[in-house]
Amino acid sequence: MNRLHPRVRVVWAVQAATTAVVVGLVVFAVSRFAIALPVWAPVAAFAVFLVAGVGLALLRYRVWRYEVRDDALYLERGVFTRVRTVVPFVRIQHVDSSRGPVERLVGLASTVVYTAGSRGADVMVPGLTPDGADDLRERLKRLAIRAEGEDAV
Amino acid sequence: MSRTLSSLSPAYRVVERGGSIVFTALILFSGASAAFGPAGGLVGVVLVGLALLALIAYEVAYFRRFEYDLGADTLDIRSGVISRRNREIPIRRVQNVDISRNVVQRFLGIAAVDFETAGGSETEASLRFVDFEEAKRLQREIGRLKRGVEGSEEGEPEPPADELFALTSRELALVGALSFDVRIPGLLFVLVSGSLPAVSSVVPTGSGTAIVALGLVAVALVVLLVSWVAGATAAVLNYYGFRLTQVEDELQYERGLLRRYDGSIPLDKVQTLTVVDDPLKRYFGFASLRIETAGYAPGSGESGSEAAVPLARRDRVFGLANRIESFGTPDFHRPPKRVRRRYAVRYLLALGALTVLLYGVEAVTAGALPWPPYAPVPLALLAPVAAHFKWRHRGYWLGERHFVTRNGFLRRRVKVVPYYRIQTVIDSRTIFQRRWNVATVTADTAGSLSLVGSDAAAVDVADADADDLRATLATRLRESLAARRGWTDAAAAEAPVPGDDNDDPVDGADDSEADDTNHGAA
Numbered sequence: 001m002n003r004l005h006p007r008v009r010v011v012w013a014v015q016a017a018t019t020a021v022v023v024g025l026v027v028f029a030v031s032r033f034a035i036a037l038p039v040w041a042p043v044a045a046f047a048v049f050l051v052a053g054v055g056l057a058l059l060r061y062r063v064w065r066y067e068v069r070d071d072a073l074y075l076e077r078g079v080f081t082r083v084r085t086v087v088p089f090v091r092i093q094h095v096d097s098s099r100g101p102v103e104r105l106v107g108l109a110s111t112v113v114y115t116a117g118s119r120g121a122d123v124m125v126p127g128l129t130p131d132g133a134d135d136l137r138e139r140l141k142r143l144a145i146r147a148e149g150e151d152a153v
Numbered sequence: 154m155s156r157t158l159s160s161l162s163p164a165y166r167v168v169e170r171g172g173s174i175v176f177t178a179l180i181l182f183s184g185a186s187a188a189f190g191p192a193g194g195l196v197g198v199v200l201v202g203l204a205l206l207a208l209i210a211y212e213v214a215y216f217r218r219f220e221y222d223l224g225a226d227t228l229d230i231r232s233g234v235i236s237r238r239n240r241e242i243p244i245r246r247v248q249n250v251d252i253s254r255n256v257v258q259r260f261l262g263i264a265a266v267d268f269e270t271a272g273g274s275e276t277e278a279s280l281r282f283v284d285f286e287e288a289k290r291l292q293r294e295i296g297r298l299k300r301g302v303e304g305s306e307e308g309e310p311e312p313p314a315d316e317l318f319a320l321t322s323r324e325l326a327l328v329g330a331l332s333f334d335v336r337i338p339g340l341l342f343v344l345v346s347g348s349l350p351a352v353s354s355v356v357p358t359g360s361g362t363a364i365v366a367l368g369l370v371a372v373a374l375v376v377l378l379v380s381w382v383a384g385a386t387a388a389v390l391n392y393y394g395f396r397l398t399q400v401e402d403e404l405q406y407e408r409g410l411l412r413r414y415d416g417s418i419p420l421d422k423v424q425t426l427t428v429v430d431d432p433l434k435r436y437f438g439f440a441s442l443r444i445e446t447a448g449y450a451p452g453s454g455e456s457g458s459e460a461a462v463p464l465a466r467r468d469r470v471f472g473l474a475n476r477i478e479s480f481g482t483p484d485f486h487r488p489p490k491r492v493r494r495r496y497a498v499r500y501l502l503a504l505g506a507l508t509v510l511l512y513g514v515e516a517v518t519a520g521a522l523p524w525p526p527y528a529p530v531p532l533a534l535l536a537p538v539a540a541h542f543k544w545r546h547r548g549y550w551l552g553e554r555h556f557v558t559r560n561g562f563l564r565r566r567v568k569v570v571p572y573y574r575i576q577t578v579i580d581s582r583t584i585f586q587r588r589w590n591v592a593t594v595t596a597d598t599a600g601s602l603s604l605v606g607s608d609a610a611a612v613d614v615a616d617a618d619a620d621d622l623r624a625t626l627a628t629r630l631r632e633s634l635a636a637r638r639g640w641t642d643a644a645a646a647e648a649p650v651p652g653d654d655n656d657d658p659v660d661g662a663d664d665s666e667a668d669d670t671n672h673g674a675a
């Protein structure tokens with residue numbers, strides 16, 4: 001079972017910080033224009049969301065596992081709801097590797113696997129090195145083609 | 154050869170859309186003329202006239218610029234007045250062809266045709282409107298082209314239509330009678346009892362409890378009657394003249410009293426079958442059947458394109474389902490008995506939360522509630538019973554070629570998923586489920602009705618079983634897909650349907666069943 005790159009915690013933490021800033025601003029706007037809240041309310045909201053978000057990011061990193069098995073991609077994740085997903089290679093429609101702005105800053109990338117399913121429709125493996133993401137994409141692509149093509153017409 | 158829409162279609166579309174324009178304009182401009190005097194009204198009339206002219210011009214242009222062409226391999230549609238769009242849909246990828254006509258359209262002899270493929274979140278192509286005969290021809294032709302029949306479209310004998318199911322008028326009456334939605338009276342009850350204080354202030358104070366009680370009973374009866382009549386009317390309008398036939402390897406259905414639906418479903422695109430019943434239907438031994446394909450956009454499921462047998466005797470429903478997917482008679486494994494305690498606890502918690510909420514409301518509104526805030530507490534006695542029933546009606550079964558799940562007491566769904574239709578297998582355990590050592594294993598398919606969380610799921614199975622189930626489902630998917638696509642030796646003996654696409658990721662491939670392959674081994 002592979003774990004994610006440790007630096008993915010930074011990506012998630014930055015995302016959590018962004019959310020916390022937005023929440024803080026919203027609370028600030030509310031206290032400014034609608035209801036008079038204590039002066040420290042926006043800061044408190046920011047702090048709570050930041051701590052919770054960073055905590056979740058750390059826990060999420062500890063739980064996340066993935067594995068390329070013989071015939072399927074296997075993922076394990078989720079802090080509160082533990083989710084294990086099996087994505088058979090035959091079902092892979094296409095594979096992307098992608099890099100968001102924060103991921104580019106810290107030098108990471110993700111691989112996204114698409115199936116035709118209605119809810120597991122996009123399965124994402126975050127926290128890979130750019131080369132690792134490209135390798136995984138290539139590998140999944142080859143495996144998908146092989147699974148699809150085994151002596152088929 | 155390109156074809157155009159029916160020549161009646163621009164006129165119909167103008168009336169359809171113009172009506173709403175005039176209506177909104179009337180409301181807007183009656184306000185304007187009140188503000189600006191008669192001059193304002195005059196300006197309004199001129200503006201509406203211009204808008205109508207523009208609409209007519211647009212609809213005529215739309216009609217003149219709309220062309221479609223059913224070729225041997227693709228359906229080409231060239232359309233658009235301002236931005237043009239040329240769309241080609243490979244005929245093999247068309248999942249459903251649906252025709253619908255409302256009363257006016259039936260009188261005019263025109264119909265709306267929708268083509269659905271598995272991709273995308275909306276209907277891929279729709280013709281608004283063509284002659285009904287032309288609509289039927291398109292539906293027939295697409296079915297024929299998909300079967301790979303060569304030759305001219307004219308003069309060929311119609312393939313025999315095999316009637317699978319027709320709703321007799323007695324059954325239609327039963328559909329109406331049993332379409333009682335248990336949720337409606339509950340909802341109405343809450344609404345009505347919320348307005349009780351208002352009512353009781355109208356009733357003279359000295360009239361005594363007997364009259365009030367009588368009034369309550371009367372209100373309850375009316376509520377029941379109204380919701381029953383509403384359900385019955387909707388069901389009868391929807392399912393009047395329901396017929397399901399099989400033409401070669403395609404299912405065709407028609408139904409509807411005011412708006413008539415006419416659709417086709419290729420058998421090899423069927424993703425899941427769902428048998429639905431509720432306590433009332435179970436008591437009388439009835440059930441209904443839904444057939445899901447990957448074609449429909451989320452949310453359009455209830456709107457009419459979905460094929461379903463509204464009501465039939467249980468054995469008949471299972472017989473029909475078995476004819477479409479032969480899964481046999483399921484023998485369900487129930488979740489471990491300990492989950493009953495979990496459900497009871499859950500109900501009690503919900504009840505507790507409700508009571509706390511009521512106390513809160515009571516405190517805020519200073520006693521405006523019609524009943525005391527502890528009124529729901531006696532319901533706690535029902536929690537173990539409800540938990541038991543919830544547990545009883547839950548289960549899963551691994552068949553020879555199908556995964557079957559059962560969930561729900563008030564609205565029980567038995568879902569049948571062929572192994573080769575499974576897309577991904579998802580095992581999820583919430584923080585509460587982990588406390589009880591149970592898990593939910595979901596077999597995700599490409600059927601899009603499943604979006605609302607009604608995927609085939611084995612809910613609350615024991616941890617170890619969930620691990621097994623996850624592995625088994627993935628293995629059986631691979632084996633049964635291999636057998637179906639002729640990758641194994643056993644299936645290789647059977648000739649695949651010529652020209653069928655073996656690489657289709659969504660609908661599997663041909664329909665040659667490899668009956669003799671031993672993929673039942675765990």
